[in-house]
Amino acid sequence: EPLLVGDLSARYGGAARGHRSHRTGRDADLLLYALTPDGRPVRSPGFIDFGPDGLARIGAADPASSGADEYVRLDVEREWLLVKSLVRSPDAHVQWLFVARWLEALIIEYARALGEDPELVWVAESVLLQPGDSTAHADHLHLRVACTPDAFLSGCLGGGPYWPWLPAVPQLVPPPDVDLAAAILDDLLPGGAAAGSRVAAPDSAL
Numbered sequence: 001e002p003l004l005v006g007d008l009s010a011r012y013g014g015a016a017r018g019h020r021s022h023r024t025g026r027d028a029d030l031l032l033y034a035l036t037p038d039g040r041p042v043r044s045p046g047f048i049d050f051g052p053d054g055l056a057r058i059g060a061a062d063p064a065s066s067g068a069d070e071y072v073r074l075d076v077e078r079e080w081l082l083v084k085s086l087v088r089s090p091d092a093h094v095q096w097l098f099v100a101r102w103l104e105a106l107i108i109e110y111a112r113a114l115g116e117d118p119e120l121v122w123v124a125e126s127v128l129l130q131p132g133d134s135t136a137h138a139d140h141l142h143l144r145v146a147c148t149p150d151a152f153l154s155g156c157l158g159g160g161p162y163w164p165w166l167p168a169v170p171q172l173v174p175p176p177d178v179d180l181a182a183a184i185l186d187d188l189l190p191g192g193a194a195a196g197s198r199v200a201a202p203d204s205a206l
Helices: 076-088 101-113 118-127 149-153 177-188 193-205
Strands: 027-031 055-058 070-074 094-098 140-145
Touching: 076 094, 076 101, 076 118, 076 140, 094 118, 101 118
Parallel strands: none
Antiparallel strands: 027 140, 055 070, 094 140
């Protein structure tokens, strides 16, 4: 079954209904992969909470259900493959993957049992985080993309950590004081810095 994407951002940014984030085009809600209890992949039933046992109940009112309470379980294998693909991608620029801590535990435990590279698992553990200012995120994976180097130059303010494995960002070097003063005079005085030097001449003669 395909990966289903939930909320992104408004076309021109700004406040998004039901979200404290999703304002700048750097957030995406990724619905969780699901299996039937006997292990068959199924289409995600939507934003439903998965518990510490990896199970989620689909209520009778859910259109994906047959009318009685049913259960699905987290497809930990595909969830780990998604996390792994995102953190290894040179183009994803993952800053955070917000998810409930008990679901993170299931994903990381699976990766370790699989014998994945410890450094890769450490990177995944670093970006997987239960948010402290919203719901636990037991019903989806919230991808937060870091500012890219080009976006930094355009004024992107990412907030939070910029991980050392992400592409290096440009280091802006402030101009020398004399150049800064000349630029200010260019803006303030007719004739710019040259006029400023003429104005200062009488004082220097005192």
